Amino acid sequence: MDVTRLLFPDQLPAVIAAIADAHFVAIDLELSGIPSHQTNKPGAHGGGKPSLQQRYEENKKAAEKYQVLQLGITLNIMEKGLFDTPGVYVVRPYNFFLNPVPDERLNVERVFSYHSGGMSNPERCSQVELTATAVDFLLKRNFRMEAPFLDGVHYFSRAEEATARRRATQRQDRASIADIQPQPDDAESWELLKRLQEEVIAWKSRPASMPDYLNFAAIGVDNNPHSEKNLNGYQKRLVHQFIRAKHPDLVTSGRGGFIQIVAYDKERENSEQQYRARKFEEMLGRQVGLRWLVEAICGGDMSAIDINSINPGVKASVAAEFISLREQLSGQSTVLVGHNLFLDLIYFHVCFFGPLPDKVEDFQRTIHELFPRIIDTKYLATHNIDNPALARSSLEELSERLSKQAQPLIELHPQHSKYEFEKFAHEAGFDSYLTAQVLIRLSATLDSSGLHLDENKGSPPDENDESYFTPPEGRSPEEGGGGVLIDVNALPAHLLKSGDNSSHPRIQPSYIPASTRSAFSHVTAFDLLGDIPLDEDPVALTLQPEETERPRSKKQEKRKKRADNEIGRRMPAWESPFWGVYGNKLRVNGTVEGVCNVGEWPC
Numbered sequence: 001m002d003v004t005r006l007l008f009p010d011q012l013p014a015v016i017a018a019i020a021d022a023h024f025v026a027i028d029l030e031l032s033g034i035p036s037h038q039t040n041k042p043g044a045h046g047g048g049k050p051s052l053q054q055r056y057e058e059n060k061k062a063a064e065k066y067q068v069l070q071l072g073i074t075l076n077i078m079e080k081g082l083f084d085t086p087g088v089y090v091v092r093p094y095n096f097f098l099n100p101v102p103d104e105r106l107n108v109e110r111v112f113s114y115h116s117g118g119m120s121n122p123e124r125c126s127q128v129e130l131t132a133t134a135v136d137f138l139l140k141r142n143f144r145m146e147a148p149f150l151d152g153v154h155y156f157s158r159a160e161e162a163t164a165r166r167r168a169t170q171r172q173d174r175a176s177i178a179d180i181q182p183q184p185d186d187a188e189s190w191e192l193l194k195r196l197q198e199e200v201i202a203w204k205s206r207p208a209s210m211p212d213y214l215n216f217a218a219i220g221v222d223n224n225p226h227s228e229k230n231l232n233g234y235q236k237r238l239v240h241q242f243i244r245a246k247h248p249d250l251v252t253s254g255r256g257g258f259i260q261i262v263a264y265d266k267e268r269e270n271s272e273q274q275y276r277a278r279k280f281e282e283m284l285g286r287q288v289g290l291r292w293l294v295e296a297i298c299g300g301d302m303s304a305i306d307i308n309s310i311n312p313g314v315k316a317s318v319a320a321e322f323i324s325l326r327e328q329l330s331g332q333s334t335v336l337v338g339h340n341l342f343l344d345l346i347y348f349h350v351c352f353f354g355p356l357p358d359k360v361e362d363f364q365r366t367i368h369e370l371f372p373r374i375i376d377t378k379y380l381a382t383h384n385i386d387n388p389a390l391a392r393s394s395l396e397e398l399s400e401r402l403s404k405q406a407q408p409l410i411e412l413h414p415q416h417s418k419y420e421f422e423k424f425a426h427e428a429g430f431d432s433y434l435t436a437q438v439l440i441r442l443s444a445t446l447d448s449s450g451l452h453l454d455e456n457k458g459s460p461p462d463e464n465d466e467s468y469f470t471p472p473e474g475r476s477p478e479e480g481g482g483g484v485l486i487d488v489n490a491l492p493a494h495l496l497k498s499g500d501n502s503s504h505p506r507i508q509p510s511y512i513p514a515s516t517r518s519a520f521s522h523v524t525a526f527d528l529l530g531d532i533p534l535d536e537d538p539v540a541l542t543l544q545p546e547e548t549e550r551p552r553s554k555k556q557e558k559r560k561k562r563a564d565n566e567i568g569r570r571m572p573a574w575e576s577p578f579w580g581v582y583g584n585k586l587r588v589n590g591t592v593e594g595v596c597n598v599g600e601w602p603c
Contacts, residue, residue: 001416002095002429004151008289009311013322018075018092019296020325023571024335024375026074026439028431029344030143032114033066035059052593056360059343063350065113069138069148071096072428073293074436078570087570088409091436092416095429096290098351099152103287106164107171108156141426154289159354161288168280172273179241180234192235193242195219200247200261217258230257282309294352298370299333302326333371335574339395339435341376342586342596360596368584368599373574377438379587379595380446396425399434402441407569410437440571443582447572575603 003011019025035058050058074093100112138145156164170177182189196216203214216239218231231239239259243252251264285306295302307314307322314322338344345367349356353370357363367374381393412420424430572578583601588594 001093001418003153004097005099005153006151008096008153009314012292012310013307013314013318013325015073015075015094015293016296016322016325016329018077019293019334020329021077022075022334023078023089024076024337024436024439025297026072026076026337026432026436027344027348028072028338028428028435029068029347030070030072030138030426030428031066031347032069032112033062034343035062049590049592052588052591052596053360055588055591056346056363059346060356063347063356066347067100067110067112068098068347068351069143070428071098071290072430072432074429074432076436076440088411089436089440089571090411090413091433092413093419093429093433093436094416095418095427097148097152098290099148099154101149102154102156102160103283105283106156106287107167108160108164137426143426154287155291155352156284156288157291157350157352157354161284161291164284164287172276177241179245180237182238189235189238193238196239196242197246200243200250203261212262214261215255215258216261231259282306285309291352294348296329297334297336299329299331302330333373335373335375336371337375337377337435337439339377339398339431339438340587341374341378342588345374345586364596364598372599372602373579373583374586374598375439375579375583376586377435377442379585380439380442380582382587383582383585395431395434395438398438398442402438402445405441405445408440408444408571409569410440443571443578444569446582447576447578 001011003015072093072095074091077090077092079087079090100110102108102110182193199214199216203210216231218235236254236259240252243250243261249264250261251269252259252261254260281304285304286309288305292302292305294300303326305326307319346356346363349363349367349370357366377395377398378393381398385393418424419430419433579601580603584598586596586598588596
């Protein structure tokens, strides 16, 4: 579902309600520029791989320069089936453009930039390489460059909101504003102040028939707010500070091109101050905009959101339910999912929270505090690969291979059918939808394989470990070669979609000789899913008991058969040891560490 600036107020309550019910939230970002990764060039950092800290610094620098253009959010709700069956995962993809232009009345500036490319190493003429440009990338994928400005939803980060509040307070505290002094030869300004003093004295001694206010304007303007001869900003400031200093019993207020002066009235001033504060909060709440969804996801403070000011036409029943949801979500974070999430989290933090810390360790702690449970599907797909950097683990490839699985069941919500029959590659909403599918199917499959029970799996490879590199041809897994994620011979038949019933030879053990593989990729279990014979006896595809086992009773057989049928039908529960292996770890290829661990998975 595309949610534009005009649709956002109406959709906000429904999206917040879906977040409250979501099993997890998958995100994806489209960016105006990405880091060039100079540390990958020959000779960088002594010719070796950069550290995680160095890669973080590169990404941080880019995130501080470029912007998030589009945010995709897919909300996933697990609906139980009848008679305690696993049911179906109902997904709701949303696609948002982000408007980079804040309301100028809030006095917060932004610098908006695109990565237009350039030479990454101009001094090495024989190895000049042009960086991939974000502009070219977006245009080739039919990205509407005007859409963020025309259709984009407004947003403020937490830091920008704090800046707007601080500057608003400073404007209200006029005593804190430094006075300006006209230059001695500025005859026009001195004449203005002289005329102001004369008019104020005359007005103070006015007869009862005269108005109880004085409108001070430029000569000959006659209080016309549209006149080109109105007071300019400098002149208005002179008037405000002159009245404040010379006539403390009076107050001033701007009225377009002129200044209105009235006698000080405490009750009226308090009333106007409350009115201005209320209008400021309404304006700020609308500008925070899309960040309210992020606050709902991380369990942040949503007490300042006023649904009636964002959507004045909202029904009373919807507004009441919204207040209840707002309280429910406070302090309750949702599991956050992404693909290749390390880079996205850096941009995500700058966009919606504020400046990044200098140290990657502080970044890890910050992210863990915001999102105690995060999942990187790229790490999920490469955890059991000896050389993750060479694994075929792009989002599109994973989604295509896993689409062969019939289980778990995944359905698009009827109101979110945009992606049902058409692909929108590199649209943030669509990519978040693919990420959700990959997580559901891949985690269910990996959990059924039981690989997470091997606590030695998934430790980051050492840069000097020979298993970190592609093994020589003919090496076995025990000698450091690459293997598959899962022994697909152990997968139950119900995990595969019905189709070709022709006879196929049974797949042999999970090691594929290096001679049959590309030098630039690793074979995974998903390459083999399409080769499993679909007409085999389902019992033959399940793990068989050892010959030494005692015969099972009918009750035990029935219980085992039911357990076998449940394998791979649902994701592992968040309390499962599975997520202690795969959760809170981000794949960072091309670095010494290879993995960014953001903290322990809370059970």
